[in-house]
Amino acid sequence: MNCLSLNCRGLGNLDAVGGLRNLIRREAPAIVFLCETKLGSRDMNKIISKLVGYKGVSVDCVGRSGGLAFLWREEVSCTFRASTVHFMDFDVEHEGMTWRCTGFYGWPAVQDRHLSWRQLRLLAAEGGGPWLCLGDFNEVLFSTEMKGGTRAQWQMNNFRDAVDEIGLGDLPFEGYMYTFDNGQEGLDNRQCRLDRAMVNEGWRDLFPYAKLIHLDREWSDHAPIKVVFDGRNGAELRGTKKFRFEHIWVGEDGCEEAVRAGVGKGDGELLGSIEGCAKELVEWKGISIGRILRELNKKRRYLKKLNEGDRGPWQVKERRRVVGEISQLLRKEERFWRQRSRAIWLKDGDRNTAFFHRKAGQRKRKNFIAKLVDSSGRVVDNTAAISACAVEYFRNLFSTDSPSGIEEAVRG
Structure with a gap:
């Protein structure tokens, strides 16, 4: 299971919508939080309706800014708690586990940023057990989460004080640190980690192997972030591919x-x-x-390199291409x-x-075998053990310790 969050920077064109569909197809998230859709609920619901297998609700944009959406797969149970133009809050139940998921979009203007931390404190005061809060917080926790530009220390301090007070902490992440890039060149370029996933101790106990992955930016100036609930690597059995005309x-x-x-x-x-x-x-x-x-895949790897580092005129033009x-x-x-x-x-x-x-x-x-139960009743879930278990089963099926009547069977 995994959750996805993205600041879309608008879903008003076909390329952005197509990019979102492809992202969801690639990552197959159980839950998706989108902010800055810049769409009304009617238009956003049309997009949701074409994501087969997903349900969702949305919050209208205000003028030409904002707009939120919260989507989930049909097999996941999501119960609405509350929403405003800055958050969407749900109780989630899946595979016998219940927890709280909040998609958060912080106030973008510096003078209003204190309202973000006030809202977080109000959400925490409502309780709700294990809690995952993810989205675009529009602020960094430390100066090391920035590349280019400056930020007042009090801004970061206020963010840190709020999350420390309510008991939220970052999940360990993989990928390029900076999730936002203003797309400018040279000294005007600004990169920072605005998007993150934070959890309380109850959620961390429920999913001890969870991690966050910063995916690569494509059409948006924000990178999608993906919470992987079980970050341990699995194994897969693969057979010989058949020829098919494509x-x-x-x-x-x-x-x-x-x-x-x-x-x-x-x-x-x-x-x-x-x-x-x-x-x-x-x-x-x-x-x-x-x-x-x-x-x-090659171009996505190249885009990953273009997303990182400095921004010269050539790099900006090349990225668009x-x-x-x-x-x-x-x-x-x-x-x-x-x-x-x-x-x-x-x-x-x-x-x-x-x-x-x-x-x-x-x-x-x-056609995929995820795990088997061997003759001793033990569950095996890695490639070598699954193969050995299958061989043992069929060897025992077609053999016996003390065969008798073989000659009669051969003569028919």
């Missing part, structure tokens, strides 16, 4: 030539032509369409998941990648 190959340079070459190797035989096509497409895929998903190329690749990736889902009754223009990925993910989960 719909995203159609129209790509080289695809038609590969098919023609494959048909020519069949010598007029249907099965031979099919085999020939498969072989030619596999070879072509390695140097052509197969690069689409690899290129997406890379973000545009990522958007184009995401459209191709959407077609890929559409075919994998086998849900071909939806139109190509629905742009509902989350639904397609969920359908494909359901099939993958059916």
Whole structure:
């Protein structure tokens, strides 16, 4: 299970909405908190309705700023507590555990920042047991959480005093420290850690292996943050991949030539032509369409480097170019998941990648062995132990300690 939080900086254009859908598809969060949607509830609810498998509520923006949304997967139970234009508060129940989750958006103006800390204290006074509070606090705790610019010490002190008083502390995080970048060049560039996830001791006891991951910025000037409830690494069993013709190959340079070459190797035989096509497409895929998903990962790694460090004119321009190329690749990736889902009754223009990925993910989960119980009743959940348990089971199934009547069985 994991939770996601992002300052969207507006969801009024298709690229931002597409980026959000792709982010949710990639990370598969159980809970999502969004701030600065800059949308009214009606428009935000339209976006939520196309995220298949999710429910959600939203808070209207004020003029052209603000706007919040809180989303959760259907299998998670979320009970509304309260909300304003600066927070959304829920009780969460999942897999027998109950805890409190608050999405928080701090006052952006310095002169109003004291209202953020007052609001946090009021929320803490309501109690509620294990508590996770995440979002954009619009403030840093320490000067080391800034790169470029200055900040008055009293601002940071007030934030620290508030969270110390109410018993909230940071989760350990991974990734680039600064979650916000103003996108300016050179000496005008400002980076800081405004987005964070804080928990009380009760929540930390409930999820002792939890950690926070700072994901990479794409269309927003804020990085998404993801709370992983169990940060321990798991294991997975993988089989040999079958050949499948991918719909995203159609129209790509080289695809038609590969098919023609494959048909020519069949010598007029249907099965031979099919085999020939498969072989030619596999070879072509390695140097052509197969690069689409690899290129997406490559560009995200490059974007990660551009998101870090100083901001010269070239770096700002290059980042915009890379973000545009990522958007184009995401459209191709959407077609890929559409075919994998086998849900071909939806139109190509629905742009509902989350639904397609969920359908494909359901099939993958059916074929995935997460754990087994061995002959001694012990649960095993790592790759080597699962393999050994399966081999032992079938060896015992097809053998016996004292076989008898073998000759009769052989003679029939």
